[in-house]
Structure formats: structure tokens, C-alpha cells
Amino acid sequence: MEAANPAKRAVKERAPRVKKKRTKEQRILSLKENAPYFLMVLPAVAVVFLFNYLPIYGVLIAFQDFMPGDKILSDSTIWIGFQNFERFFSDPMFWPLMKNTFLICIIGFIIGFPLPIIVSLMLNAMKGKKTAKVLQTIFNGPHFISLVVLVGMLTLFFGRYGLVNNLAASLGGERYSYFLESSAFRPMYILSSNWQDFGWSAIIYIAALSNVDPQQHEAAILDGATRFQRVINVDLPAIMPMISVMLIMSIGGLMGVGYEKALLMQTDGNLQVSELISTYVYKRGLTGVPDQAYATAIGLFNSIINVVLLIIANTTSKRFSENSLW
Amino acid sequence: MAKQAKPRMALRDTVGDKVFYTINAIVLGILALIVLYPLYFIVIAAISDPDAVLGGKVFLYPVNLNFEGFAKIMERKDVWLGYRNTILYTALTVVLSLIVTVPAGWALSRNTLPGKRLLMIYFIIPMFFGGGLIPFYNVMSGLGLVNTIWAIVLPSILSVWNLFMTKTFFESSIPTSLIEAAKIDGAGSFRIFIEIVLPLSKAIIAVMALYYAVGQWNSYFNAMIFLQNENLYPLQLVLKEILIASESTVGGSGETILQQYRLANQLKYVSVIVSSVPVLLLYPFVQKYFAQGVMIGSLKG
Numbered sequence: 041m042e043a044a045n046p047a048k049r050a051v052k053e054r055a056p057r058v059k060k061k062r063t064k065e066q067r068i069l070s071l072k073e074n075a076p077y078f079l080m081v082l083p084a085v086a087v088v089f090l091f092n093y094l095p096i097y098g099v100l101i102a103f104q105d106f107m108p109g110d111k112i113l114s115d116s117t118i119w120i121g122f123q124n125f126e127r128f129f130s131d132p133m134f135w136p137l138m139k140n141t142f143l144i145c146i147i148g149f150i151i152g153f154p155l156p157i158i159v160s161l162m163l164n165a166m167k168g169k170k171t172a173k174v175l176q177t178i179f180n181g182p183h184f185i186s187l188v189v190l191v192g193m194l195t196l197f198f199g200r201y202g203l204v205n206n207l208a209a210s211l212g213g214e215r216y217s218y219f220l221e222s223s224a225f226r227p228m229y230i231l232s233s234n235w236q237d238f239g240w241s242a243i244i245y246i247a248a249l250s251n252v253d254p255q256q257h258e259a260a261i262l263d264g265a266t267r268f269q270r271v272i273n274v275d276l277p278a279i280m281p282m283i284s285v286m287l288i289m290s291i292g293g294l295m296g297v298g299y300e301k302a303l304l305m306q307t308d309g310n311l312q313v314s315e316l317i318s319t320y321v322y323k324r325g326l327t328g329v330p331d332q333a334y335a336t337a338i339g340l341f342n343s344i345i346n347v348v349l350l351i352i353a354n355t356t357s358k359r360f361s362e363n364s365l366w
Numbered sequence: 367m368a369k370q371a372k373p374r375m376a377l378r379d380t381v382g383d384k385v386f387y388t389i390n391a392i393v394l395g396i397l398a399l400i401v402l403y404p405l406y407f408i409v410i411a412a413i414s415d416p417d418a419v420l421g422g423k424v425f426l427y428p429v430n431l432n433f434e435g436f437a438k439i440m441e442r443k444d445v446w447l448g449y450r451n452t453i454l455y456t457a458l459t460v461v462l463s464l465i466v467t468v469p470a471g472w473a474l475s476r477n478t479l480p481g482k483r484l485l486m487i488y489f490i491i492p493m494f495f496g497g498g499l500i501p502f503y504n505v506m507s508g509l510g511l512v513n514t515i516w517a518i519v520l521p522s523i524l525s526v527w528n529l530f531m532t533k534t535f536f537e538s539s540i541p542t543s544l545i546e547a548a549k550i551d552g553a554g555s556f557r558i559f560i561e562i563v564l565p566l567s568k569a570i571i572a573v574m575a576l577y578y579a580v581g582q583w584n585s586y587f588n589a590m591i592f593l594q595n596e597n598l599y600p601l602q603l604v605l606k607e608i609l610i611a612s613e614s615t616v617g618g619s620g621e622t623i624l625q626q627y628r629l630a631n632q633l634k635y636v637s638v639i640v641s642s643v644p645v646l647l648l649y650p651f652v653q654k655y656f657a658q659g660v661m662i663g664s665l666k667g
Binding site: 076088090098159162171179188191196239268318 | 379380382383386387390391393394397398400401402404405407408411420421422425465466467469470472473474476478479480485488489491492494495496497498499500501502503504505509520521523524526529554555556559580583584585586587591602605606608609610631634635637638641642645646648649650653
């Protein structure tokens with residue numbers, strides 16, 4: 041059902057553009073012909089409707105005095121406007137949350153954005169193509185490790201009697217409980233994320249590099265360009281459009297760090313820097329005495345920031361280059 | 367060195383290029399070590415004497431080979447129950463996700479599909495805007511899925527990224543002429559899809575199966591918020607208890623901490639291996655399809 045309605049409307053809108061006039065019979069025929077395709081896409085439409093669109097509708101509770109179990113729209117719904125948002129702005133956690141979320145994203149971006157690009161250029165510039173393949177396989181490996189295991193590994197390595205402290209101790213250093221030190225949280229979080237995903241993120245750049253016309257390289261060689269100059273003047277420009285697209289997406293995610301990993305890494309010792317907007321939403325909305333409307337409002341506020349950032353990034357990119365998402 | 371520089375032949379590596387290749391290879395080699403060493407250390411720590419590991423004697427090779435950790439994990443009923451649950455959830459997710467994703471990707475790759483633009487917008491919006499955690503939880507609870515295995519399986523059976531990757535694969539890998547010819551022969555849309563398209567799509571099906579399988583195998587969060595019945599816990603949730611919960615509740619005197627560490631430590635290293643091996647084994651197996659499937663999909667997507 042979801043598929044058929046927009047489809048019908050689209051036909052109406054499109055008809056004048058494609059052909060001057062389409063009779064009613066033709067339109068019905070086209071729908072009939074395409075019925076199997078609608079059936080094929082229907083399950084996907086239904087899944088997205090249930091798990092993505094219904095929650096978007098559920099966001100309305102952010103503007104209500106909502107108790108768990110209440111209906112979202114009923115006669116007894118109490119609308120309170122933006123009160124939950126105002127409450128959040130005056131919440132003593134507001135600035136720490138904004139700061140923690142932004143810092144972990146921006147530092148992660150500064151390190152994590154260029155790294156895959158550099159690695160893909162280096163792999164592409166390798167002499168031995170087989171070695172490059174093997175290295176790429178190695179670099180992709182950590183992507184398949186789960187977050188629970190990754191954070192488990194961190195606790196093993198950075199625990200008081202873990203590898204890092206043992207190494208430090210054998211060199212005459214002091215032992216630290218890194219998980220209880222707030223200053224260690226961001227470095228551990230960001231470096232482990234990069235360790236896990238730099239290879240995986242490089243894949244799309246490597247794919248783009250494999251499409252570079254070899255003639256460009258040959259011409260550059262005849263002009264006397266060194267391999268390094270060719271990396272900068274041939275390879276890098278070739279992946280520039282891809283870099284722009286990824287840049288826009290990354291800027292859109294500058295306040296969008298999820299809760300999964302941070303929740304696993306949180307301890308009483310590092311909570312002052314490890315509490316993020318997303319983890320706070322989880323805690324206020326689903327644990328303790330849940331305040332669902334408040335948590336939803338905070339989450340909505342966060343989503344809106346992300347969308348606005350994305351639109352700004354896209355518009356800017358459109359103005360200064362030809363690359364944009366839409 | 368000076369002599370070498372004189373007779374310059376075109377298309378030959380100059381000294382500068384040789385230096386470049388060498389440095390490049392060395393840096394990438396170091397990077398590979400950084401990736402591999404933590405994984406290697408997990409393995410040698412798992413099969414070393416726990417006291418040697420805690421005492422800082424294990425760095426490069428196992429010390430006093432010891433397989434008690436593996437014996438201990440065999441006794442952990444919760445681990446094996448979690449294992450069984452995870453295999454079940456992963457299998458269900460893969461089967462259902464392929465049924466949902468692949469036909470939809472094929473349909474969306476058809477240019478003749480009326481309303482294609484609207485459908486695309488319908489799928490794109492959730493990539494950038496969502497209701498967030500609490501409304502999602504309420505929807506699941508409203509559907510009566512809380513504390514059932516479907517709370518774990520159903521929300522994972524469609525990723526819009528994967529759908530678009532599948533669509534792009536079909537657009538670039540299935541020749542239009544082939545489909546036209548089959549149409550002229552009188553084959554219906556379903557028959558074309560099943561008898562012509564699917565056999566040509568092993569690469570994307572393999573890659574999608576891997577993506578969904580890894581995603582489900584590795585996830586813990588939905589299980590944590592939706593499952594109360596411990597008998598339904600997937601492996602990752604059991605692992606979370608073993609690996610992390612005990613670390614964050616460090617307390618007591620130094621001696622007791624050390625004692626706790628000794629008992630639990632080896633089990634942690636072993637559990638990392640036991641839980642990660644299936645996925646790491648799967649990856650090279652599917653990798654041959656990567657070049658074809660993912661590259662094409664991600665390039666245009």
C-alpha cells in the first residue's frame with residue numbers, strides 16, 4: 041500500500057514531462073506491468089516504515105507531557121510546546137554534553153578523515169600489487185571485531201596490569217588505571233576507532249584510485265614527474281570528488297556520535313568527559329526513572345543539529361565546487 | 367650516487383622514486399604491525415600462563431603454554447547459550463535481509479518503475495533523520511517485540527546503505543539488453559529476476575550476506591535494551607559481562623584486584639578469540655567477491 045500511493049502520484053506528476061499525453065488506460069497498464077516491482081520493493085518499504093518512520097512520528101512526545109504507555113495522539117494528550125527543550129538548555133549537563141560530544145567528534149574527524157585517504161594513496165602507490173592486496177586485507181581485519189570485544193581489548197591492554205602498564209613498568213614508568221582517568225578517555229576512544237576502521241574507510245578511495253586512467257600517469261612520467269609528484273598531481277585530484285562527498289557527510293556527523301561504544305567505555309572515573317548527548321538520552325530515557333519526553337527532546341535537538349550541519353556543508357560545497365550530495 | 371643520476375632513462379625509477387617506494391613500504395609495514403600486534407598479543411596471552419601475562423613477561427611470544435582458559439570457557443554455559451542464540455539471530459537476519467534487500471534493490475534499479483524518485487526519497491530521508499532511541503523503543507514496545515528474538519532480528523533486516531549498494535550493483539552489472547531479450551521471449555518480471563538476475567548476482571548477495579551477518583553477530587545494544595530473559599542473550603551481551611562489567615567495578619585492595627585479575631584475565635583473552643574467530647574466518651572467504659561487488663556499489667553510491 042505504501043508503495044502504490046506515492047507511485048500513482050509520481051506518474052501523475054511525471055506524465056507531462058515524459059510523454060505529452062498518457063491516457064488513463066496507459067497509466068493503468070504501466071502500473072500493472074510494474075506491479076511485480078512494487079511487490080519486490082514492498083517488504084523494504086514496510087520495514088523502513090515500521091522502524092524508521094514510526095519512530096519519527098513518535099518524536100511528537102518531545103512536545104508533550106508524556107508518560108510511558110500514553111498514546112501519542114489522543115484527547116487527553118497534554119501539549120507543552122518547547123518546555124522540554126528549554127529544560128535541556130538550562131540543564132547543568134547541557135554545556136558539558138555539547139562540549140564532550142563536539143570534542144570527540146571534531147578530534148576524531150581531524151585524525152580519522154585524512155588517515156584513510158593517505159593510506160589509500162600509499163597503498164595505490166606501492167610497487168608490488170600483491171603486497172598491497174595483502175596489506176589491505178590486514179587493514180580491513182579489525183573492522184570485523186565487535187565493539188564489545190574492542191572495548192574488552194582496550195580494558196585488557198590499558199588495565200592496571202595490562203600490556204601498556206606492564207610495558208611502562210618495565211621501562212620504569214608508573215602504572216595508571218587508564219579507564220578511571222578522564223584524560224585518557226578521548227585518546228583511547230579515538231585511536232581505537234581509527235585502528236578499527238581506517239582500512240575499511242580507505243576502500244572507497246582505493247576503488248576510486250583503481251579507475252585512474254594509466255595514460256595520465258604515463259604522460260606525467262614523460263614530463264619527468266616523480267612518483268610522489270604523481271601521487272599529488274594525478275592520484276589525489278582523481279579522488280577529490282569522493283573526498284568532497286565524504287567531507288560533507290563527515291561534517292553532517294560532527295555532533296552525531298553514537299552511544300554504543302561510549303557506553304561500554306564509561307566508568308565513574310571518566311564520566312565527566314565520556315557522557316555524550318547520545319548516552320545521556322539513553323540514560324534519561326531508558327534507565328532509572330525514565331523521562332521519555334525529555335530524552336526524546338534532547339535526541340531531537342541533536343538530530344536537528346546534524347541535519348542543519350549537513351545542509352550547511354552541502355550548500356557550501358555546492359557553491360565552491362561542483363560536488364554535492366544533492 | 368652521482369654517477370647513477372647521469373644516464374637518465376625514461377620510465378625507469380629515479381633515485382628519488384626508489385627512496386619514495388622504500389619509505390612508502392616501510393610506513394605501510396609499520397601500520398600493518400600496529401594493526402596486527404594487538405591481535406597477535408591476544409592470541410599469545412590466551413595461551414600463556416596467566417601469571418606471566420599479568421607479570422608483564424609476555425610481549426612477543428607465549429610463555430609457559432597453558433590452555434586452561436580454553437578449558438574454562440568450555441564450562442561456561444552462558445557463553446555457549448549466547449553462541450547458539452547469536453547463530454540463530456544471525457541466520458534469521460541474513461535470510462530475511464536478503465529477501466528484503468535484494469528484490470527491492472532490483473526493483474529500484476529499474477528506470478521504468480513509476481514513482482522511483484519518490485521511493486528513493488522515502489529511503490533516503492531515514493539516512494539523515496531519525497526519531498531517535500526513545501521513540502524507536504516505544505515503537506518496538508508497541509509492536510509487542512520487547513523481550514522476543516524479533517526485537518533483535520527485525521530491525522536489522524534492512525540497512526538503507528546496503529539497499530542502495532545492491533541497487534547500484536544491479537544498475538552497473540546487469541546488461542539491459544539481456545533483460546529486454548528475456549522480456550521479448552515472454553518471461554515475466556519475477557521469472558527474469560529469479561532465473562536471470564539472481565544467478566548473475568552472486569557477488570552482491572555474498573557481500574550483503576556478510577555485511578548483515580557481521581552486523582548482527584557484533585551487535586549488543588538492541589539486545590541490552592530489549593531482552594530481559596537471559597536465556598535469549600546473544601554472545602555479545604554475555605561477552606560484555608565477561609570482558610567489561612568486571613573492569614568498571616574495580617574496587618577493594620590491590621591484592622584482591624590482582625586475584626580477580628588472575629582468575630578472569632585469561633578467560634577474557636580466550637573469549638575474545640572464541641567470539642571473533644567465526645567472523646574473521648568468514649571475511650577472507652567472501653573477500654573474492656569484494657572487488658566486484660563492493661567496489662562497484664560504493665563507487666557510485
